Amino acid sequence: QQQVKQSPQSLIVQKGGISIINCAYENTAFDYFPWYQQFPGKGPALLIAIRPDVSEKKEGRFTISFNKSAKQFSLHIMDSQPGDSATYFCAASRVKTSYDKVIFGPGTSLSVIP
Amino acid sequence: GAGVSQSPSNKVTEKGKDVELRCDPISGHTALYWYRQSLGQGLEFLIYFQGNSAPDKSGLPSDRFSAERTGGSVSTLTIQRTQQEDSAVYLCASSRTSGGVYNEQFFGPGTRLTVL
Numbered sequence A: 001q002q003q004v005k006q007s008p009q010s011l012i013v014q015k016g017g018i019s020i021i022n023c024a025y026e027n028t029a030f031d032y033f034p035w036y037q038q039f040p041g042k043g044p045a046l047l048i049a050i051r052p053d054v055s056e057k058k059e060g061r062f063t064i065s066f067n068k069s070a071k072q073f074s075l076h077i078m079d080s081q082p083g084d085s086a087t088y089f090c091a092a093s094r095v096k097t098s099y100d101k102v103i104f105g106p107g108t109s110l111s112v113i114p
Numbered sequence B: 001g002a003g004v005s006q007s008p009s010n011k012v013t014e015k016g017k018d019v020e021l022r023c024d025p026i027s028g029h030t031a032l033y034w035y036r037q038s039l040g041q042g043l044e045f046l047i048y049f050q051g052n053s054a055p056d057k058s059g060l061p062s063d064r065f066s067a068e069r070t071g072g073s074v075s076t077l078t079i080q081r082t083q084q085e086d087s088a089v090y091l092c093a094s095s096r097t098s099g100g101v102y103n104e105q106f107f108g109p110g111t112r113l114t115v116l
Helices: none
Strands: A004-007 A010-014 A019-025 A033-038 A045-050 A056-059 A062-067 A072-077 A086-092 A108-113 B005-007 B010-013 B019-024 B031-037 B044-050 B065-069 B075-079 B088-095 B111-115
Touching: A004 A086, A010 A019, A019 A086, A019 A108, A033 A062, A045 A056, A045 A062, A045 A072, A072 A086, B005 B088, B010 B019, B019 B088, B019 B111, B031 B075, B044 B065, B044 B075, B075 B088
Parallel strands: A010 A108, B010 B111
Antiparallel strands: A004 A019, A019 A072, A033 A045, A033 A086, A056 A062, A062 A072, A086 A108, B005 B019, B019 B075, B031 B044, B031 B088, B065 B075, B088 B111
């Protein structure tokens, strides 16, 4: 119930293409869904996040699509660039409770080739 | 302001020795997490401290692992009788308490532990 599933495990995309990473959860108590980006040798950093009361959130080339009924959400990276090559983690949290532990998905390694 | 800091940045130890890893969270952050990340792998949750509540230790892989947080600030992760499979990067993260809104986790640079 606490698990967040993520796919694919790795992804190779041509420069300029669209990168899509999918996540799914089971616990309907989750009410916040952030995505973290990690470059080699660095700790993860928050990229973009969404609440379940909206179906889409866009920040620049990054868009989260959220399907509450299916309990799925995805990250789309438009016009992917080599600088986007990193590991991406989706996550889920319950912010409306005092127990707001963040649950991370297993991660997706993205390589954008020129 | 200063971010999350961790020390040492690298630690090489011999199998069977004990090690201590330190995390200094961002001032004012009440939540603190420890994760383990093996090469090319995901974030393995170890332990979660939130304010004065009892820590969530559900991710600690064995009783050789322990962590404490003194005064609600600095945290130390201790691994006793290290094994080669303990070799990984240990990441610390901190955040403000939720208060009904999501608070971003800020990660430290990690400690790379190598057990020979």
